[in-house]
Structure formats: C-alpha cells, structure tokens
Amino acid sequence: EHLLQLDSLDGLRLATAHMAVASSESVKHLAGGDILRMANNIVRFEGLVRAAPDKIHVKTVAMGDFIGDTQRSIEDFFDFIFGEDNKHITDELKKRAAISQVKKYEKKTLKSNHVTQGNSDDKRIKADLRHQLV
Numbered sequence: 001e002h003l004l005q006l007d008s009l010d011g012l013r014l015a016t017a018h019m020a021v022a023s024s025e026s027v028k029h030l031a032g033g034d035i036l037r038m039a040n041n042i043v044r045f046e047g048l049v050r051a052a053p054d055k056i057h058v059k060t061v062a063m064g065d066f067i068g069d070t071q072r073s074i075e076d077f078f079d080f081i082f083g084e085d086n087k088h089i090t091d092e093l094k095k096r097a098a099i100s101q102v103k104k105y106e107k108k109t110l111k112s113n114h115v116t117q118g119n120s121d122d123k124r125i126k127a128d129l130r131h132q133l134v
Contacts, residue, residue, distance in 0.1 A: 009128050070105055074098035 006014060020035040048056045059080040066073040078094040 070102045071095075071098045074101050 005011070016035075019033075021033060045056075045058045049058055057080070059077065061073055061077065075094055075098045078089070078097065082089040082094070
C-alpha cells in the first residue's frame with residue numbers, strides 16, 4: 001500500500017523497515033521480521049562455525065552475485081553441497097540442473113510485477129538507497 005502512495009525512495013525505505021519488523025495483510029501475514037531473522041541466523045551460524053570449525057561450513061551468496069550470474073551461483077552452491085570432486089554428481093549434471101533452475105528463476109522474474117523488478121536502471125534510487133540508513 002505505502003509503495004503506491006509514496007515516491008520510490010521513501011516507499012522502498014518504508015517497505016524495508018516494515019520487512020525488518022512486521023507483517024501485514026498484503027502478504028497474508030506470511031512475511032515479517034525477515035531481516036531480523038536473517039541477522040539472527042548469521043550470528044547463530046557464526047557461533048556454530050566457531051564451536052566446530054572442522055564440522056560446520058556456511059555458504060553465503062550475495063543477492064547481487066546471484067542476480068548478476070545466477071547459473072554460476074547455483075553451480076557454486078551445488079559444489080558446496082555435493083563437493084567439487086563428487087564422482088556421482090558430475091559437473092555436467094550440476095550444469096544441467098543449474099540451467100534448469102536459471103530458467104525457472106527467469107520465468108518467475110518475468111511474470112513478477114513486484115516493485116523491485118524492473119528498477120535495475122534507476123541509478124538515482126540505487127545510489128540513494130546505498131547511502132540510507134533504515
């Protein structure tokens with residue numbers, strides 16, 4: 001609702017703050033607190049890694065990296081999960097699976113009318129958001 005009423009920057013700032021702490025009818029109360037949960041998960045995973053560095057490994061994928069090279073990000077994820085030298089899960093199999101996932105991702109983004117879709121060329125909003133505190 002607020003994204004339609006405010007200018008782009010203020011709407012995105014408010015939506016980001018809202019995602020950090022709240023849920024709403026617009027998402028059928030299925031989301032909310034996402035950013036706080038993500039930060040909590042990062043802290044907890046870091047604690048696990050410190051407690052058992054030989055047993056716990058965490059893979060982090062930056063959203064910009066995923067969007068910039070989705071196939072490579074998925075292939076790297078498969079390497080993390082299955083190992084790079086897995087004789088049963090070949091590089092060709094991982095590549096085919098990654099391509100399949102890329103197609104699903106691209107299809108989903110093409111159908112999306114979400115406010116964050118289609119704004120990649122709006123340099124002013126990107127620049128403003130990078131320097132904003134929420």
